[in-house]
Amino acid sequence: MASRILGISAYYHDSAAALLVDGEIIAAAQEERFTRKKHDAAFPHHAIQYCLEEAGCALGDIDHVVFYDKPFLKFERLLETYLAFAPKGFQSFRRAMPIWLKEKLFQKRMLKEALEKDAPDFAWDERLMFSEHHLSHAGSAFFPSPFEDAVVLTMDGVGEWTTTSVAIGRGNDLKIHKELHFPHSLGLLYSAFTYYTGFKVNSGEYKVMGLAPYGEPKYKDKIISEIMDLKDDGSFLLDQSFFNYCTGLTMTSEKFHDLFGAPPRKADKDPLTQDHMDLAASVQAVTEEVMLRITRSLADEFKIPNLCLAGGVALNCVGNGKILKDSAFENIWIQPAAGDAGGALGAALTAHHMTFGGKRTIAQPAQDAMKGSYLGPRYEQNDIEARLTALGAQFEAVSEADMLEYGASALAEEQALGWFQGRMEFGPRALGGRSILGDPRSETMQKTLNLKIKYRESFRPFAPAVLREHVADWFEIDEDSPYMLLVANVQEKRHLQMTEEEKALFGIEKLNIKRSDIPAVTHVDYSARIQTVHEATNPLYYRLIKRFHEKTGCPVIVNTSFNVRGEPIVNTPEDAFRCFMGTEMDSLIVGHCILKKADQDPALAKDYKDAFELD
Amino acid sequence: MSFIKELWAFMMARKKFWLFPIIIMMVLFGGLIVLTQGSAVAPFIYTLF
Structure with a gap:
């Protein structure tokens, strides 16, 4: 029978669930996407439910549930820290103790109770496991990687005691060598x-x-x-x-x-x-x-x-x-869900390989096991149409070729385009599943996206998504960066000469200078956070950019997450429609459905700008 | 009861016996604070807790 391991991170920030079946990553999602509360720390009921649906099983079919850190170790750190600084820190102690003595110290019981709600007849005591925080991170970094052996470096705020760890991964084993x-x-x-x-x-x-x-x-x-x-x-x-x-x-x-x-x-x-x-x-x-x-x-x-x-x-x-x-x-x-959400995945992988001796196979040619990080919910075309109709949205369902043609043309016309396709991304980055796209050649795109669509600070840069085979022609990098976790400079031949006056500008004044052929994604120091787009992992997104390239000669588009400031990235077609209507986005493509802003009933627009607490 | 057993096993594994009386004192003290206060709201600095 297949082995099923569920990883959970919860109770601090970025709760998430991830499900392995025979070591294969079947599904992973953050709870915030379902509850619409950014960085939601609650037990990930919705994310777990989704993972189970994706695998077609029930909670009772799960062999083991692995939590991503160890509460007793954390409590030990807490007490030792207060002790080391006593009597200083009494105020903090006074505020921390209630939450620990009422809840956090009893996390095993809390987990058990939460799991029992959905599957009451199981001996969860025997199925519940705990992994150390940094071991979970290290597991999430090494086991899905395309390497047979590797040095694994994890760094974060703090887990239990560890803030930085160095491990060596070989095959299906991982050994921590040193820690800060x-x-x-x-x-x-x-x-x-x-x-x-x-x-x-x-x-x-x-x-x-x-x-x-x-x-x-x-x-x-x-x-x-x-x-x-x-x-x-x-x-x-x-x-x-x-x-x-x-x-x-x-x-x-x-x-x-x-x-x-x-x-x-x-x-x-x-x-x-x-x-x-x-x-x-x-x-x-x-x-x-x-x-x-x-x-x-x-x-x-x-x-x-x-x-x-x-x-x-x-x-x-x-x-x-x-x-x-x-x-x-x-x-x-680099693990795309490098933060604590990814700990859920790492905890499950660590248990599968290290506790149960699960074999690790690397796809050839060397490829990671993250499936492009498209590990979240997807919606079929019929379902999308039914949901949009129920919302009162005006849309046109077209063929895939027509949808791509419309999308590429809209981008070339400098429209801000909502793009909702396939499975939702796991991790903080939108990678072409739930994205807002734009034309990077536009001088006004950065400002428009920041101020009229994302409602965020004007200084914040946007990331380019570029066809993998063209990346070296536009940026000073010739590596895969599918998860938008590497920054490199725009190629010097793409830079624009600044005037003497422009050179003399300082700090934020530099913001409005056109610095390259693709100003919307060129930061003030000519850097860009690059996503390379690969046909194998996201063919539709790849073909959209390819069509845009054929039209404009530019194989790069702007890719930013499909949300406004303070909002979790959209999950459902309903979330996408609400965000589309609440902002100044011009067009939205959901599956094969095209929605134009001008066709929509303005009464469906709700105040969106202030709907979310600022981050 | 299983909680006490697990806590004991944890201390055995960590070999921090010197912590035991301090834990008792601090937990008692902390317990007093819990009893004298209604709601449990975490301080905003996330990393410690």
């Missing part, structure tokens, strides 16, 4: 600057990364010399007198504020200044320095040419791009 422990954490250092520059911890880190190219890393040396004790091999200690996260309810301390000469920025009151951009550039530069020191020393120590990455820090695609360019490792593979 809390409170010394690269993720938390980045989050401290995220907090200090006025963004939300655990979601604003992308913004800091996007803001960095507008600044100069003038504080890099200060951070390394005063806050950190950074060794040649990339290991480090953080001077805790600059931080407050161990004992307080903020990330940074007064000493930190004194060092950088101001209190933390208040998002609702204080404008973003050049200094904030310089701080963002500095922490980004420090992060890259640490990542490079670690990877160089690991390449030297283990002499293995392959590197796998996971953990929240592995979503820092600028840093990943630097590691690739540095060439200490010949090959890099």
